[in-house]
Amino acid sequence: xKKLVTTLVVLLIIVVIFVLLGPFxxxxxxxxxxxxxxxxxxxxxxxxxxxxxxxxxDNVVKYSKKILSWDGDAQRVPTAExxxxxxxxxxxxxxxxxxxxxxxxxxxxxxxARLDDVIxxxxxxxITSNNLREAVRNTNIINELEATTEILQQQDEEVDxxxxxxxxxxxxxxxxxxxxxxxxxxxxxxxxxELTPDYGIELVDIIMRQIRYSDDLTESVxxxxxxxxxxxxxxxxxxxxxxxxxxxxxxxxxRKTILSEAYQESEGIRGEADAEATLIYAQAYEQxxxxxxxxxxxxSYRKTMPQFTKTxxxxxxxxxxxxxxxxxxx
Numbered sequence: 001x002k003k004l005v006t007t008l009v010v011l012l013i014i015v016v017i018f019v020l021l022g023p024f025x026x027x028x029x030x031x032x033x034x035x036x037x038x039x040x041x042x043x044x045x046x047x048x049x050x051x052x053x054x055x056x057x058d059n060v061v062k063y064s065k066k067i068l069s070w071d072g073d074a075q076r077v078p079t080a081e082x083x084x085x086x087x088x089x090x091x092x093x094x095x096x097x098x099x100x101x102x103x104x105x106x107x108x109x110x111x112x113a114r115l116d117d118v119i120x121x122x123x124x125x126x127i128t129s130n131n132l133r134e135a136v137r138n139t140n141i142i143n144e145l146e147a148t149t150e151i152l153q154q155q156d157e158e159v160d161x162x163x164x165x166x167x168x169x170x171x172x173x174x175x176x177x178x179x180x181x182x183x184x185x186x187x188x189x190x191x192x193x194e195l196t197p198d199y200g201i202e203l204v205d206i207i208m209r210q211i212r213y214s215d216d217l218t219e220s221v222x223x224x225x226x227x228x229x230x231x232x233x234x235x236x237x238x239x240x241x242x243x244x245x246x247x248x249x250x251x252x253x254x255r256k257t258i259l260s261e262a263y264q265e266s267e268g269i270r271g272e273a274d275a276e277a278t279l280i281y282a283q284a285y286e287q288x289x290x291x292x293x294x295x296x297x298x299x300s301y302r303k304t305m306p307q308f309t310k311t312x313x314x315x316x317x318x319x320x321x322x323x324x325x326x327x328x329x330x
Contacts, residue, residue, distance in 0.1 A: 140177050
């Protein structure tokens with residue numbers, strides 16, 4: 001009996017030690033595991049649950065079964081016409097073969113590094129073999145849009161919007177896109193997807209998240225935009241100068257018309273005044289011819305005498321009223 005108890009105690013101790021050494025491990029939902037023994041893969045587990053391993057000897061490496069994201073650094077790549085652009089891409093991937101993944105890269109960090117090499121290489125290969133328009137545009141709808149020019153909102157009622165739009169409208173023609181951005185992304189995906197299975201990786205997709213012009217290309221684009229805006233501004237100035245000349249012509253015509261009418265009216269008034277003055281003079285002359293002649297002579301003296309700088313003689317009939325009121329010499 002004592003021997004049996006001793007045996008049971010020993011067995012219990014062995015079981016406790018065995019349990020303490022950790023013979024079991026759990027694969028969570030969304031995980032997969034690779035069991036290695038002395039660096040050699042013993043088994044892989046892709047289903048969740050409680051799993052067994054040999055304590056101390058076996059090592060368990062767990063990987064995610066979920067779709068993971070890859071975000072690489074933007075890289076400066078030349079296009080087919082040697083125009084440099086910055087390409088920022090993103091991708092989604094997952095570990096499809098944990099055994100091959102462990103053998104090829106071992107850790108997720110090394111997996112991301114390997115994806116950096118593969119995806120960056122495919123991006124450069126695709127971009128350098130296509131023109132700039134294929135990378136930055138996806139359709140040819142821009143060629144179907146009618147060119148419109150924004151008209152100033154605060155404007156005179158006489159402004160002809162249609163004429164101004166024709167002056168400021170610039171003709172633009174864009175080269176046709178044969179493939180487009182989405183198709184280039186698909187080509188990148190297909191090229192990379194051929195290489196990633198060697199690492200136990202399955203690519204889900206690759207998307208060009210952003211295309212940005214390099215500094216020299218940006219400067220060229222800005223210069224072209226400035227030139228277009230300057231052309232529009234010059235069209236506005238030309239239109240304004242034309243309207244200015246037109247309005248100044250109208251003002252000059254109106255001024256001449258007003259002056260002509262005013263002159264005509266003033267001449268009419270002056271004629272009526274002269275006629276009335278002549279009538280008054282005639283009536284006054286008829287009433288007292290001698291006084292009228294005297295008064296006219298005095299008025300003539302008042303106007304002419306201040307203009308004389310020297311008077312040599314007054315012995316003439318014009319100065320007869322200087323002697324006396326009768327106009328005779330004593």
